[in-house]
Amino acid sequence: MKILVTGGAGFIGSAVVRHIINNTQDSVVNLDKLTYAGNLESLTEVSGNERYVFEQVDICDREALTRIFEEHQPDAVMHLAAESHVDRSIDGPAAFIETNIVGTYVLLEATRSYWNQLCVERKEAFRFHHISTDEVYGDLEGTDELFTEETSYEPSSPYSASKASSDHLVRSWLRTYGLPTLVTNCSNNYGPYHFPEKLIPLMILNALEGKALPVYGDGMQIRDWLYVEDHARALYKVVTEGVVGETYNIGGHNEKANIEVVQSICTLLEELRPNKPDNVEHYKKxxxxxxxxxxxxxxxxxxxTKIGRELGWEPEETFESGIRKTVEWYLNNQDWWSRVLDGSYTRERLGSN
Structure with a gap:
């Protein structure tokens, strides 16, 4: 199978691409605009593989998408390209509307045109898998309630509202046009190659530099943490085994308050990096x-429950095992994150285009 992955140079997208190339015989066409969060250095281990192709394309560019479909003839689309940082959506929502809503619409239309001209056998086998977020559901009251696939949408930020809109578009293209779509909504991801603006890598790298570890409010906001490589396995299982028209929620079964996450990182760093910056007595301080x-x-x-029951997927990592792997990865991969922090990964990329 040949899979077109949009946003394949991003955090989750690159994990999906690495998983497919390293663990299956399928081919990948990685389509990415290469915004600030797109980093081809996250794909170094697979970039030379004959089953991997990269195309620098904006999903809002219909002409370019048409060329991609005609040239590569994919059997499935995994749509991960999105603006995804809540703080950035509050400061500048326009990019989120353009990419997450308009871009998804343009991609759906380009996919539909391509799908319509496929032979019957390929048409029936084709899948459009839209990867979304649990933030479309809003937030939960109390400690017992969980998001299910039937939970109503109540997005709270421009980011989550734009993702909710894209979810609705995808489902309507199935209902109206028959395009074989699936939707997944995931909890907070973490792991290797995570852009340093997000909570876990920000805390790790700030601590290593002796900088403040900023925690919003009282730090008691609770998230379900999903190791990104577990998520990549789940996404591949959905696109290959999922039922058209279905939604699958993907979570890590690891609810933690933000302050617990930060404290866990500090504890691990005390063990793994005891030689602290001069201004640091204890990381937690x-x-x-x-x-x-x-x-x-x-x-x-x-x-x-649904993806476990119907597709046999379960997360392999606990929060404790996953956060240890994550901290160790950042300690062992300074070349990657230092080039993100100083911007050299984008300067060299732009200079070669």
Whole structure:
């Protein structure tokens, strides 16, 4: 099978591409605009593989998408390209509307045109898999409630509202046009190659540099943490085995308050990097509480029963095993994250285009 992965140079997208190339015989066409969060250095281990092709394309560019489909003739689309940082959506929502809503529409139309001209056998086998977020559901009250595939949508931020809109578009293209679509909604991902603006890598790298560890509000916002390589396995299982028209929630079964996550990182660093910066006595003393973000959801938690029951997927990593692997990865891969922090990964990329 040949799979077109949009956003394949991003955090989750690159994990999906690495998983497919390293663990299957399928081919990948990686389509990525290469915004600030797209990093081809996250794909170094597979970039020379004959089953991997990269195309620098904006999903809003219909002409370029048409060329991609005609040239590569994919058997499936895994749509991960998206603006995804809540804080950035609050400061500048326009890019989120353009990429997450308009871009998804343009991609759906390009896919539909391509799909319509396939032979009957290929048409029936084709899949359009849209990867979304649990943030479309809003937040949960109490400690027992979980997001299920039937939970109503109540997005709280421009980011989650734009993703909710794209989910609706994808489902309507199945209902109206018959395009064989599937949707997955995942909890918070973490792991190797995570862009340093997100909570876990930000805390690791700030601690290593002796900088403050900023925690929003009281730090009691609860998230369900999913190791990114577990997520990649789940996504591949959905695109290859999932039922058209179905939605699958993907979670890590690891609910943690943000402050617990930060404290876990500090504890691991005390063990793994005891030689601290001169200004640091204990990593936990770097924790600083800052003003909460507007509209901050209090609790997310995924019920991933359906994908386990119907497709046989379960996360392999506990939070404890996954966060240890993550901290160790950042300690052992300074070349990757230092080039992200100083911007050299984008300067060299732009210079070669």
């Amino acid at each position: 770097l924790i600083t509480y800052v003003k909460d973000r507007p509209g901050h959801d209090v609790r997310y938690a995924i019920d991933a």
